[in-house]
Amino acid sequence: MSETRHTLYGVLGEFDSPTSLMAAARKVREAGYTRFDAFAPFPVPGLSEACGLEYGLRGWKHNLVPQLALLGGMSGCIGGFFLQYWVNVMAYPLNIGGRPLNSWPAFIPVTFELTVLGASTFAVFGMLALNKLPQPHCPLFTVPRFKHATSDGFFLCIEASDKKFNLAEATKFLASVNAKSVTEVRDED
Amino acid sequence: MSEGPTNAPEIPRLPRVLEPGHNFASVTDKISSIVLTRPVSLGWLAGFSIAFLILMLMLVSIAWLIVKGTGIWGINVPVGWGFAIVNFVWWIGIGHAGTLISAILFLLNQQWRTSINRFAEAMTLFAVACAGVFPLIHTGRPWMAFYMFPYPSTMGLWPQFRSPLIWDVFAVSTYGTVSALFWFVGLIPDLATLRDRATNKAAQIIYGMLAMGWRGSARHWHRYQSAYLLLAGLATPLVLSVHTVVSFDFAVGIVPGWHTTIFPPYFVAGAIYSGFAMVLTIAIPLRKAYGLEDFITMRHLENMAKVMLATGLIVAYGYFMEFFLARYSGNKFDMFLVDQRLHGPYSGYYFALILCNILTPQLLWIQKVRTNVAILFVMSLVVNLGMWLERFVIVVISLTRDFNPGAWGRYQATFWDYSTFVGTMGLFVSLLFLFVRGLPAISIAEMRELVAHTSEDDE
Numbered sequence: 001m002s003e004t005r006h007t008l009y010g011v012l013g014e015f016d017s018p019t020s021l022m023a024a025a026r027k028v029r030e031a032g033y034t035r036f037d038a039f040a041p042f043p044v045p046g047l048s049e050a051c052g053l054e055y056g057l058r059g060w061k062h063n064l065v066p067q068l069a070l071l072g073g074m075s076g077c078i079g080g081f082f083l084q085y086w087v088n089v090m091a092y093p094l095n096i097g098g099r100p101l102n103s104w105p106a107f108i109p110v111t112f113e114l115t116v117l118g119a120s121t122f123a124v125f126g127m128l129a130l131n132k133l134p135q136p137h138c139p140l141f142t143v144p145r146f147k148h149a150t151s152d153g154f155f156l157c158i159e160a161s162d163k164k165f166n167l168a169e170a171t172k173f174l175a176s177v178n179a180k181s182v183t184e185v186r187d188e189d
Numbered sequence: 190m191s192e193g194p195t196n197a198p199e200i201p202r203l204p205r206v207l208e209p210g211h212n213f214a215s216v217t218d219k220i221s222s223i224v225l226t227r228p229v230s231l232g233w234l235a236g237f238s239i240a241f242l243i244l245m246l247m248l249v250s251i252a253w254l255i256v257k258g259t260g261i262w263g264i265n266v267p268v269g270w271g272f273a274i275v276n277f278v279w280w281i282g283i284g285h286a287g288t289l290i291s292a293i294l295f296l297l298n299q300q301w302r303t304s305i306n307r308f309a310e311a312m313t314l315f316a317v318a319c320a321g322v323f324p325l326i327h328t329g330r331p332w333m334a335f336y337m338f339p340y341p342s343t344m345g346l347w348p349q350f351r352s353p354l355i356w357d358v359f360a361v362s363t364y365g366t367v368s369a370l371f372w373f374v375g376l377i378p379d380l381a382t383l384r385d386r387a388t389n390k391a392a393q394i395i396y397g398m399l400a401m402g403w404r405g406s407a408r409h410w411h412r413y414q415s416a417y418l419l420l421a422g423l424a425t426p427l428v429l430s431v432h433t434v435v436s437f438d439f440a441v442g443i444v445p446g447w448h449t450t451i452f453p454p455y456f457v458a459g460a461i462y463s464g465f466a467m468v469l470t471i472a473i474p475l476r477k478a479y480g481l482e483d484f485i486t487m488r489h490l491e492n493m494a495k496v497m498l499a500t501g502l503i504v505a506y507g508y509f510m511e512f513f514l515a516r517y518s519g520n521k522f523d524m525f526l527v528d529q530r531l532h533g534p535y536s537g538y539y540f541a542l543i544l545c546n547i548l549t550p551q552l553l554w555i556q557k558v559r560t561n562v563a564i565l566f567v568m569s570l571v572v573n574l575g576m577w578l579e580r581f582v583i584v585v586i587s588l589t590r591d592f593n594p595g596a597w598g599r600y601q602a603t604f605w606d607y608s609t610f611v612g613t614m615g616l617f618v619s620l621l622f623l624f625v626r627g628l629p630a631i632s633i634a635e636m637r638e639l640v641a642h643t644s645e646d647d648e
Contacts (some may be wrong), residue, residue: 127416131412138402150405
């Protein structure tokens with residue numbers, strides 16, 4: 001982001017309800033903007049679709065979390081089982097009650113636990129990484145009203161990096177989709 | 190569900206999940222003010238001090254244990270585990286209600302979970318912390334506990350993965366980790382709220398670091414929701430597996446009274462039973478002290494009472510099946526054990542257990558009892574006591590009366606057994622006190638979602 005410092009980040013509009021935010025997001029997307037983002041203090045049902053974020057397999061560009069969780073779960077499962085196999089069959093074979101060295105039913109509980117552990121850690125850390133969090137600074141934090149995005153404010157930001165972006169046009173456009181106030185966002189730094 | 194929508198004025202019998210008249214700002218204000226603006230009250234200080242003193246008792250007990258060794262406890266042959274395993278199973282079981290509320294009720298789309306899931310998850314974490322203390326210190330040399338993990342040691346030793354005790358290590362550590370992740374992921378949006386509402390510089394920095402730059406972006410929420418749903422889906426089988434593995438610690442052994450296939454489901458039901466009792470024990474004073482009656486309504490308390498009643502009946506079925514199978518199998522050792530439960534030296538514990546776990550909770554069939562906060566509170570304590578007695582009965586009666594009369598014995602807990610147990614309650618309550626002051630005890634983001642949902646219903 002070094003080239004955008006001291007410069008315009010985007011235009012931020014505030015909306016008075018989740019429904020008007022959703023309608024605005026849909027219009028912004030239909031107008032051909034691609035680099036924009038909506039902000040709400042809770043996950044508004046339908047906002048993802050309004051912003052053009054798809055679910056399921058087709059939505060992998062916007063959400064790779066399920067695939068990552070699957071990968072983590074499979075690594076935990078296969079790695080967990082063969083860890084036990086290697087330990088109890090190859091590295092340190094012990095005869096317990098005359099059972100076979102590879103007594104696989106006894107390895108299931110640990111395999112299961114490690115599957116869950118792998119899938120959960122991949123889901124959480126994958127989600128954070130894909131969201132580019134932790135992110136200590138975001139230009140939006142310089143807008144005083146934006147503090148309400150985590151309590152009762154609904155915002156939409158059209159970013160300056162959008163190909164179609166033009167300051168005057170974007171400002172006018174946000175006002176035309178019922179934003180109750182529109183602010184320019186500049187990175188102070 | 191037959192429970193109907195969250196805010197259903199047409200069904201007068203059903204109390205609301207959220208009292209009317211709240212909007213996004215008011216729920217945010219009310220919950221975050223407990224952390225941010227409310228001054229430290231005398232009651233909080235007094236409560237925390239007492240809990241902290243009890244926590245000190247735990248530390249003293251553990252220090253003395255490390256100095257003198259496990260001989261200061263009442264354990265000996267034949268009861269080599271004693272209070273350590275009884276307390277471990279009790280605490281870990283209590284934790285299970287937190288995961289049940291946050292994961293299973295989330296998957297079942299039960300909106301009444303919203304205002305209780307956060308502190309129930311906190312309860313899970315703290316209970317797992319208390320549970321973890323016991324196996325650790327029971328080894329006598331807790332600083333060697335890492336031997337249980339598979340790591341390339343210079344001694345060339347590796348763990349024995351066919352042992353339920355190693356399964357326990359993996360189950361409990363996975364459970365602790367996943368519960369912490371689940372809790373933290375749920376907290377991120379609320380930490381951002383606290384960051385943005387805090388006026389004090391230190392609070393802004395601390396909450397700001399913990400919130401990691403969360404700003405409620407739709408793109409973030411999109412991935413966040415899928416991660417949360419996945420965690421709920423993963424935590425659900427996990428919670429069932431954890432107490433199943435705990436029950437394997439017993440069921441894989443051949444001791445009469447332990448070696449039965451009913452143990453896993455019966456342990457899981459018992460865990461949820463005691464956990465819901467503990468959620469009630471915490472929720473009732475919490476809503477009173479912080480004026481959260483609008484959010485933790487009678488509907489919540491009543492629903493929890495119903496879950497307690499249902500799981501209590503499963504537990505009762507478990508007790509009955511133990512008796513029935515002992516008779517039906519014709520195994521003389523199993524039959525003898527049943528006789529020892531009823532007429533042996535520990536029969537008092539057994540009858541107290543039946544009273545606490547089976548007879549008293551039957552009062553919950555009556556709606557007046559379910560909606561009486563004071564009775565519910567007492568009942569929750571009774572059930573917690575009962576579930577502790579259950580584990581005592583399972584551990585002690587079986588071990589002191591196994592196959593060979595020459596191996597029989599008695600078990601008497603010592604002062605240090607009790608002080609360690611009571612001490613972990615100090616740890617638990619201290620952590621709860623700190624949690625209530627430092628983090629939002631109710632999920633603010635989910636309450637806002639509930640507000641949005643409720644206002645839609647009204648339209």
